Amino acid sequence: MTDEMMDAVEKENVVFFATATKDGIPNVVPIGFARPLDNKTILIVDNYMNKTRGNLENNPKASLVPRDASKCPYQFKGTVEIHTSGEYFDDAVDWAKSVMSELSPKAAILLTVEEIYSVKPGPDAGKKVD
Numbered sequence: 001m002t003d004e005m006m007d008a009v010e011k012e013n014v015v016f017f018a019t020a021t022k023d024g025i026p027n028v029v030p031i032g033f034a035r036p037l038d039n040k041t042i043l044i045v046d047n048y049m050n051k052t053r054g055n056l057e058n059n060p061k062a063s064l065v066p067r068d069a070s071k072c073p074y075q076f077k078g079t080v081e082i083h084t085s086g087e088y089f090d091d092a093v094d095w096a097k098s099v100m101s102e103l104s105p106k107a108a109i110l111l112t113v114e115e116i117y118s119v120k121p122g123p124d125a126g127k128k129v130d
Contacts, residue, residue: 006036008072019055046107073120
C-alpha cells in the first residue's frame with residue numbers, strides 16, 4: 001500500500017470487510033476499527049463479529065474497501081491471522097477502549113494485503129494496481 005492508501009484507510013471511520021464461508025457464501029460487514037500497521041498489514045478489531053469470525057476461521061481470505069471510494073478507490077485483498085492474545089490483541093483492545101470504554105474486543109484480525117484493485121469508476125475499475 002502506498003502512503004496515500006494507508007492514510008485514507010486510517011482516516012475512514014468505516015470500512016466494508018468481506019469474507020466468505022468455505023463453501024463460498026459471501027458476507028460483508030461495516031467495521032469501525034481498521035487501520036494500517038505498515039504497507040502490507042491492516043489491523044481490524046473484532047468487537048462484534050459472528051458470521052465474519054466463523055468465516056475467517058474456516059476461510060482466511062478476505063477483502064476490505066474503505067467506505068468513501070472518492071478518498072480511497074481501492075479494494076485490498078489478502079489473508080488474515082486471528083490474534084486473541086499477545087501484542088496485536090493488546091493493541092486492539094487499547095485502541096478500541098480509548099474510543100469507547102464499554103467495548104470488549106474479542107480479537108485482533110491482521111489482514112496481510114496481497115493484492116490491490118481499483119474501484120474507481122471508469123475504464124480502470126476492477127483492474128489490479130501494481
